[in-house]
Amino acid sequence: MHSDVILVLVIGTALAFDFTNGFHDTANVVATSISTRAVPPRIAIAIASLLNFVGAFVSLKVAATVAKGIVDPKVVEHAPAIVFGGLIGAITWNVITWYFGLPSSSSHALIGGVVGATLAAAGGSAVMSDGLLGKVVVPALVAPVLAFVVAAIAILVCYRIVGRLRPGSVTSGFRAGQLVSGGMLALAHGTNDAQKTMGVMVLALVAHGDINASHIHVPHWVVISAASAIALGTYAGGWRIIKTMGSRIIKMDSAQGFAAQGSGAAVILAASHVGFPLSTTHVISGGVMGAGAAKRLSAVRWGVAGNIVLAWIVTLPAAGAIGAGVYGVTRAFGVNSEAGPLVVAVLIVAGTALVFARRVRRGSPLTAAEA
Amino acid sequence: MIDLPLAGKVVEWHQLFQVVYSALGAAVAVTIAFSVAVAGATRFVEARRDDRPGQAGVWAAVAALGLAVCGGAIALGIIVMTAKT
Numbered sequence: 001m002h003s004d005v006i007l008v009l010v011i012g013t014a015l016a017f018d019f020t021n022g023f024h025d026t027a028n029v030v031a032t033s034i035s036t037r038a039v040p041p042r043i044a045i046a047i048a049s050l051l052n053f054v055g056a057f058v059s060l061k062v063a064a065t066v067a068k069g070i071v072d073p074k075v076v077e078h079a080p081a082i083v084f085g086g087l088i089g090a091i092t093w094n095v096i097t098w099y100f101g102l103p104s105s106s107s108h109a110l111i112g113g114v115v116g117a118t119l120a121a122a123g124g125s126a127v128m129s130d131g132l133l134g135k136v137v138v139p140a141l142v143a144p145v146l147a148f149v150v151a152a153i154a155i156l157v158c159y160r161i162v163g164r165l166r167p168g169s170v171t172s173g174f175r176a177g178q179l180v181s182g183g184m185l186a187l188a189h190g191t192n193d194a195q196k197t198m199g200v201m202v203l204a205l206v207a208h209g210d211i212n213a214s215h216i217h218v219p220h221w222v223v224i225s226a227a228s229a230i231a232l233g234t235y236a237g238g239w240r241i242i243k244t245m246g247s248r249i250i251k252m253d254s255a256q257g258f259a260a261q262g263s264g265a266a267v268i269l270a271a272s273h274v275g276f277p278l279s280t281t282h283v284i285s286g287g288v289m290g291a292g293a294a295k296r297l298s299a300v301r302w303g304v305a306g307n308i309v310l311a312w313i314v315t316l317p318a319a320g321a322i323g324a325g326v327y328g329v330t331r332a333f334g335v336n337s338e339a340g341p342l343v344v345a346v347l348i349v350a351g352t353a354l355v356f357a358r359r360v361r362r363g364s365p366l367t368a369a370e371a
Numbered sequence: 372m373i374d375l376p377l378a379g380k381v382v383e384w385h386q387l388f389q390v391v392y393s394a395l396g397a398a399v400a401v402t403i404a405f406s407v408a409v410a411g412a413t414r415f416v417e418a419r420r421d422d423r424p425g426q427a428g429v430w431a432a433v434a435a436l437g438l439a440v441c442g443g444a445i446a447l448g449i450i451v452m453t454a455k456t
């Protein structure tokens with residue numbers, strides 16, 4: 001029997017991570033619909049929140065990949081501090097990149113954190129390198145490029161069909177279509193992102209001894225709590241986005257918005273179906289850039305694309321290093337000691353509050369850069 | 372021809388290609404179907420305004436067909452996603 005305090009800390013941290021994931025990604029999911037005036041912001045956010053919740057119930061294959069395809073669950077079985085270290089590594093990296101305005105992926109941070117903490121705890125043999133490379137690294141490289149290409153082809157075909165028609169009615173038609181494409185994107189986001197948290201929660205339950213490492217399954221309460229956390233985060237994040245939306249969006253017409261959202265949703269749902277945990281942020285960005293580039297190459301903010309590539313390269317090792325460091329700190333308090341995770345939890349809450357306060361005082365780096 | 376034994380063993384090419392062709396096929400098919408629906412609806416309004424009921428009927432049918440294909444594709448996608456395999 002392992003510590004209930006550590007389990008509560010890890011589950012609470014995982015749900016907090018899920019909430020911040022929804023909070024952070026609201027912009028990606030609703031920006032296109034709002035920028036083309038397809039849907040009023042309040043309605044767009046409410047729909048996105050609801051469909052993020054529903055999406056979490058669509059599939060469990062990504063959760064299975066995270067729970068048993070990246071690190072050996074048998075190694076985690078007696079060490080909840082590994083899962084805790086991974087989560088703290090991901091949250092810390094997210095806060096750092098948020099502070100500096102880097103478009104990093106919460107998903108890559110989560111996987112990097114768990115891998116780093118596992119490496120520190122049990123060495124390289126505990127990391128399933130085949131799973132990491134085949135199910136995370138290669139799909140993460142392919143997916144944004146795929147979304148870019150799919151969106152570009154879709155918008156070119158679309159312009160071919162409706163290009164000579166009256167713009168007014170075409171715009172109205174595609175705005176109506178964005179209700180569906182935006183909804184599908186929110187559903188896809190909930191499907192892929194909520195499942196990553198479910199996978200980590202399952203690892204925590206394995207560490208606590210509630211789930212057998214040889215017979216991994218996802219309990220219903222895990223699905224419901226992860227779905228609720230990401231939906232609440234999406235809803236909460238939306239109100240912040242309404243205020244800053246004007247300075248961040250890329251100008252596009254409603255047909256481009258439809259193509260970008262549809263392409264992003266198709267890539268994320270197809271990947272979720274085979275259990276690939278993708279960065280939804282990168283896929284949606286790829287779709288938006290593809291729809292923009294097909295119309296006019298200069299419409300794409302290539303600097304943003306460069307930052308995404310940079311963040312992609314750095315996130316896995318950086319979150320991994322922090323996860324390993326956090327595991328080391330908690331381990332210093334003793335094997336499965338409750339003191340280590342408690343001290344780290346207090347420090348991370350205090351540190352995050354400090355960073356938020358500094359950022360609020362200085363203003364958003366994105367808004368400042370674009371002003 | 373490049374030999375990639377490590378990549379061949381580690382990367383699940385079948386699943387990766389499944390993602391590529393599913394996403395490409397679904398997104399492009401739905402976009403074509405919806406564009407046809409928008410085009411049909413636009414032409415329908417124009418034909419009705421110009422008092423051409425025959426043409427208006429044809430364009431209305433085109434629009435309805437486009438919407439039906441879209442709806443069917445989305446429903447099929449959700450069924451595939453939720454099916455236990």
